[in-house]
């Protein structure tokens with residue numbers, strides 16, 4: 098059986114490099130009853146991937162490339178439900194991965210009562226994290242200041258979603274996903290609104306509607322830092338269980354290039370928001386996406402991460418992934434990434450921050466980051 102540390106390292110390698118899937122094999126697998134595709138082309142979280150389980154059940158959101166130049170890890174034959182992943186560079190088997198099947202409600206005949214295909218409302222991430230971008234537009238994208246890694250408006254452009262979702266649609270999809278055992282918690286995300294509440298009021302309405310029907314369903318929301326911190330209390334009161342306030346990039350100079358719109362929000366505002374969120378949501382329920390791959394030195398990255406952890410915030414460290422069809426973003430060396438994760442996990446233990454206690458959302462799902470795997474294995 099795969100031990101925890103080896104699974105952590107292999108998962109990190111796949112997060113950094115992704116997998117090469119030969120397009121010509123898709124039909125071959127389909128004939129074996131296995132539906133494998135290149136994944137979603139827009140929305141929340143890294144794009145163009147599918148979810149796989151290692152033999153020890155660690156989950157990975159793996160990019161699937163149709164270009165062999167992109168990854169040394171090649172998807173090979175499926176034996177007893179596991180794809181063999183071959184490491185082309187070292188000429189050895191890398192790992193065995195089981196594809197997580199898409200839920201049945203993705204079929205076009207599943208529609209909400211107002212006639213929208215359910216797949217356009219929410220998708221299953223990982224095994225059982227129902228996820229939705231409740232508002233698919235972002236003020237920064239509109240004025241050319243969008244984050245370079247974000248594809249929030251792509252799914253609108255390719256008609257795979259609708260601009261805004263309401264709680265009635267959401268509860269109907271929750272019911273369908275629950276029937277299949279695919280909704281134990283939720284990740285709700287949103288583009289940033291131009292308004293002063295940054296979209297908090299939209300969340301509040303949706304959270305109340307969902308919690309009214311599913312009071313025990315843990316819900317995670319993701320929002321920009323707010324000037325008016327009382328919205329954080331209102332979001333909790335409305336039913337959010339965990340919150341992500343995402344810095345995304347640690348270095349201010351790099352922030353200005355990669356997240357030009359968001360970079361105008363000072364770091365201090367993040368600190369104020371994280372502190373309030375920790376008071377309101379409690380220990381281990383506040384997180385921040387932190388992406389690697391933009392050229393910070395690993396030492397600086399760890400220093401920045403320690404600041405975040407010392408406040409009590411879980412750093413959801415993730416190697417940035419290029420958006421299919423757009424200019425390639427840099428990749429992170431997997432060895433450096435393993436070192437970063439290991440140090441961050443040790444720091445979390447020192448500061449008493451435990452990602453395994455997160456009730457909902459990305460930290461609980463863990464598909465896009467090895468932070469939980471590192472925490473478990475050191």
Ligand code: SF4
Nearest residue numbers: 142222459462464465
């Ligand atoms: S961690 Fe899980 S819920 Fe969050 S974006 Fe990745 S796959 Fe989706």
